[in-house]
Amino acid sequence: MTASLGIHIFHLYPRHMNLHGDAGNVTVLASRMHRRDFCVEVTQVDPGDHPDLSQADLLFLGGGQDQGQRAIAAHLFQLGEQIRGLVAKGLPALAVSGGFQLFTRSIRTMDGDELPGISVFDGYTVDGTKRCVGNVVVNAAVLFAAYPSQHANPAAPLESYPHTLVGFENHSGLTYLQDETSILGPVIVGCGNKGDGSGEGAVVNNAIGTYLHGPVLPKNPHLADLLLSAALRHRYGSEIDLEPLDDTVELRAHTVAIERAQAARTARRLRR
Numbered sequence: 001m002t003a004s005l006g007i008h009i010f011h012l013y014p015r016h017m018n019l020h021g022d023a024g025n026v027t028v029l030a031s032r033m034h035r036r037d038f039c040v041e042v043t044q045v046d047p048g049d050h051p052d053l054s055q056a057d058l059l060f061l062g063g064g065q066d067q068g069q070r071a072i073a074a075h076l077f078q079l080g081e082q083i084r085g086l087v088a089k090g091l092p093a094l095a096v097s098g099g100f101q102l103f104t105r106s107i108r109t110m111d112g113d114e115l116p117g118i119s120v121f122d123g124y125t126v127d128g129t130k131r132c133v134g135n136v137v138v139n140a141a142v143l144f145a146a147y148p149s150q151h152a153n154p155a156a157p158l159e160s161y162p163h164t165l166v167g168f169e170n171h172s173g174l175t176y177l178q179d180e181t182s183i184l185g186p187v188i189v190g191c192g193n194k195g196d197g198s199g200e201g202a203v204v205n206n207a208i209g210t211y212l213h214g215p216v217l218p219k220n221p222h223l224a225d226l227l228l229s230a231a232l233r234h235r236y237g238s239e240i241d242l243e244p245l246d247d248t249v250e251l252r253a254h255t256v257a258i259e260r261a262q263a264a265r266t267a268r269r270l271r272r
């Protein structure tokens with residue numbers, strides 16, 4: 001791959017929204033591109049900035065406490081119309097937990113505050129009565145079947161990657177999506193969007209919302225490559241193959257996370 005090809009990642013509000021190491025997702029995205037000899041530029045956006053989002057090939061927004069969400073909501077809201085327009089044209093985005101909540105229409109926090117969201121995902125978030133904390137396993141087979149391009153290279157066929165996503169959730173806000181927004185997938189272990197173990201996350205075009213921290217991408221390299229393929233497609237208007245990487249360690253971590261989540265669920269059931 002030639003070093004002249006590359007992508008520009010906009011990292012939204014890293015100082016306010018970086019719960020459970022979410023900034024590590026940007027490290028993973030950049031590292032997977034560098035290992036394939038692509039260039040990566042990362043622009044950090046803070047409240048008060050005037051970012052030129054038309055230059056973005058991928059947006060990332062991490063999770064945060066209610067306080068962090070409160071500090072950035074008004075500024076993000078000003079960028080909302082542009083972000084929605086870009087997502088409609090295929091701009092990939094990853095929004096995690098508190099960031100995912102801000103990508104819905106609105107949030108009602110624990111204190112009863114209403115924060116405006118940017119409506120990338122059609123739905124809303126309200127504070128629940130309990131905190132959802134623990135390891136999560138999601139069946140994302142539908143997502144990966146719909147976006148097979150990152151596995152076009154026969155050296156890294158789709159079958160060699162799991163159809164699951166793993167991560168750690170920690171939220172009291174619950175997200176209710178309208179029918180038009182697809183979920184990332186059904187929950188196998190964990191609480192998910194509504195706290196009831198039904199669905200997790202949201203997908204609109206190439207924008208993904210999820211409650212999965214961890215950070216999510218180191219243990220889900222197939223999700224990272226799905227986003228990177230979309231970012232290259234957004235930048236160059238055509239498919240650019242991603243060379244396969246040796247993901248032995250990442251996939252081992254993925255498997256161990258599933259085993260731990262399932263063991264914790266079994267232990268919880270036995271205690272009841």
Ligand code: GLN
Nearest residue numbers: 063064066097098172173
């Ligand atoms: N403050 C939000 C909640 O508790 C989001 C927390 C997070 O990003 N994990 O629901």
